[in-house]
Amino acid sequence: MVLASAITTLGAIPPFLLGAQAVRIREDLGLGLGAFGVAVSVFFATAAVATLSTSGVVDRLGRGRLLLAAGLLVSGGGVAMTTLARGWWTLMLVMVVLGLGNAASQATANLLMARTLPPGRRGLGFGVKQSAVPLAIMLGGLAVPTTGALWGWRSTFVITACLGVVVVGGAVAVLVRERRRGRRGAGAPVSLPELMESPPTLPLLLAALAITFASAAANFVGAFTASWGFEVGLTPSQTGVLMALGSGGSIAVRVFSGWRADHRHGANLPVVAAQMGVGALACAGLVVAQPWAVWVFGLLAFSIGWSWPGLLLYAVARLGRDNPAQASGAVQAGAFAGGALGPALLGGLSQAVGFPLTWAVAAGCFAVAGLLVLLARSRFTADLLTRPPREPFRYARSKVTPPREA
DSSP states (O other), X not given: OHHHHHHHHHHHOHHHHHHHTHHHHHHHHTOOHHHHHHHHHHHHHHHHHHHHXXXXXXXXXXXXXXXXXXXXXXXXHHHHHHHTOOSHHHHHHHHHHHHHHHHHHHHHHHHHHHHHOOGGGXXXXXXXXXTHHHHHHHHHHHHIIIIIXXXXXXXXXXXXXXXXXXXXXXXXXXXXXXXXXXXXXXXXOOOOOSSOOOOOHHHHHHHHHHHHHHHHHHHHHHHHHHHHHHHHTXXXXXXXXXXHHHHHHHHHHHXXXXXXXXXXXXXXXXXXXXXXXXXXXXXXXXXXXXHHHHXXXXXXXXXXXXXXXXXXXXXXXXXXXXXXHHHHHHHHHHHHHHHHHHHHXXXXXXXXXXXXXXXXXXXXXXXHHHHHHHHHHHHHHHHHHHSOOSSOEEOSSOEEOTTTTX
16 A cells, blocks of 8 residues: 555656646746646646556556556656756646656556455555545645755756656566566466456446546646635745645545445445535635635645545445456546646636636536536446345455445
8 A cells, every 4th residue: 555655646746746836837937827737737638548548458567567667757757847848848748758657657556456455455545545646735735845945846856756766676676576476487367257247337437527527626726726825825835835734634534534435334425425515615615815715725625625536436446346447447537537627727717717716617516526426326326236246345344235335
């Protein structure tokens, strides 16, 4: 769990380093809000395309090759951001490289989760792994008053490049070990059952659409809260601290939600919908152009309104029958799509009509996402009634028979 979270954090951190240091970066590169939002969206769009196009070969590549690709791309992108990013186009190219690094990092982490965690700890595992994104935001926020203030915003990407080199070293060690095992005949492929139950299509599409809306709003929160706080009177250092505190709260809620999921007999998706509802209320509160509102509702948006990814992925993966990777992959693609669309569309909207109206639109996205989750749950429950699974769902201390699982 720790290794998967560390790799995911390293891959996910670039757009949040940009978001936390948005004021200084936009001044340095001469970017408006819309162009800055497109840069963040390019990162997620690249990760989405890479994830969808390589989903069929991830298992065959193995952990060593995936880890090597992640390390090389992250370190190369960090070096490029430090030395080459001088305007909009060069920033776009660097974000493409870093987006590929994020896709490789996510694939590596998911492979670790699928092959190492027992069923009774997977809720906690998904909660810990998905805490990587708020951890990335927290580190991005802490970078503003520390490294960024001392040596400039580019220095933060020097650190990610160095960490990428460490990942490359670890990948080489894994590859050497895999080669030795292969020579001893320990790497024989595992055969899959001929008959496998596929996840239900309609509720899976509804869940993917829900996370698209929710991720669009959530990534807008992560990328532009600092800019909005600066407009209403907060200093860049204060907005960095705000993002760090909110992200710390989100980590705590995500881990707790995953732990509770292992001990609760189903009914995870209503919790997800409730968390999205809190996100809608928080975004609506950010309409108030006052420093206190940014502190209160910003912390609420981060800590609870963005605490649902791990629980949603866990629930959908369990309901995916014999194809949990296919089910979680569809939801992950929706998350990347929302991450690509949200900062670009909502960032452009905020430049055109201002932040208050855009926060209201983000609140609407969260509300729609919550309703879609509840609708997906009703369809998942109907599928469990018509196609009972062959084996009861396992939890930390017991088993449970559907349909309460959804």
